[in-house]
Amino acid sequence: MTRKLPADFSIPTAHVSIPAHVVYREFAAETVILNLETGRYHGLNATGGGMLELLDRCDSVAEALTAFAGRYGKEPVEVEEDLRAFCTRLHERGLIDVTLNGSR
């Protein structure tokens, strides 16, 4: 089943959670995400790993966006599209759940 997220979903209303069947570990070389339902591993580079860690830790995607932009000395608007695309790809693969306006 393909899980679609609107490509232009609204970041201020979005929340991300890690599904119970997904675990991830940060290694020095990369972040490895394991989907326990499919048995598949997914690799993220340092930037992607940092995005995932912030999405998992922050209360909202908007908060994660601000923190992520700050790490790289950017304005949130400059990295918003990158974070949105990242969320969309991981959501489609079942690696994160994105909730919009309180409905998944």
Place this chain on the structure above:
Amino acid sequence: MAVAEQAAAGLTAAAASHRGRAFGLDVRSTFDIPALSGGAGSSARLTVCHEQDAVDLERDWPRTGVEHPVDLRFPDGRLFMSIDRHPERGYRIWAPRHGRHVVSPDGREIRSALPRRSALGWQRLFFAQTLPLAAALQGLEVLHASAVGIGGRAVAFTAASGTGKSSLAAHLVAAGATFLTDDVLALEPGPDGALAHPGPARAGVSAHELRSMTAVGRDRLGRRVGSTDKPHFEPSQASSALPLAILFRLSRSSRFARLSLREQLPPEPKTVLGSSFLTYLRTRQRLLNQLAICERVTGSARLYDLEIPASVSAREAASFVLEHAKKVLGA
């Protein structure tokens, strides 16, 4: 331990007389299993093996609700090996003329129908598939790797089949390293990383590789126990698990101009995850074990990519590896 003790209690004292260790398991058996180490059994992982008639074993195996994760065949369509899975009954491993085994879902019991014609034949299937499966079901992580001990620490080699990891290990043993395992490496978390358990004392070495060894080197491989497609030996091996210190990922190609070694800085998780053995086993617990061992290995061992030109012999590669490993380990 309670369940394992109960399983063991089901055997008569005489029937449980065969004991040994391999892949981190204490093995008790109603039949003789050569090549298991006789080291003191202190592991909490006990696997009890019963011999059973093939007809009875087949009769007991369910007809419905069975999955078929492995079905390997020769080019002419004949079955090479199949592995079936049933959620309550476990796994049935079958290779024509090499025996059939049913491994319980928790890996604590193996029922085996052994062919009469060739002891070496059933041992190969048992050591290559059955016992590693029991180890994985009991929480050990198994890699497709050979390994030796150098200076009291484990040095392992992972590669695609046919690359030469067994030949490399054999030449290292011939050069004085301690034999650990030929083809399957069982790992568990240790105090400072990952512990590498000895496999069975069996090493298959091609006649070509044997000819390139000195007489002293051949002696170090131990007693010759028979031949299949290649001679098999029974080397003396490490008596207990060793901390894994180095993992080499081998590749061999005519494209490589010279032996080349590159340390993975930082270590790449895929080197460990991609070496996983028994890939059909994807239970939640197994997957979590894989990830945990991957963390341990990449956090404590040094990982290298070793490129071996097709023109370089296993003996030359072993000499190169031994020199480097001794330097790294201060051995």
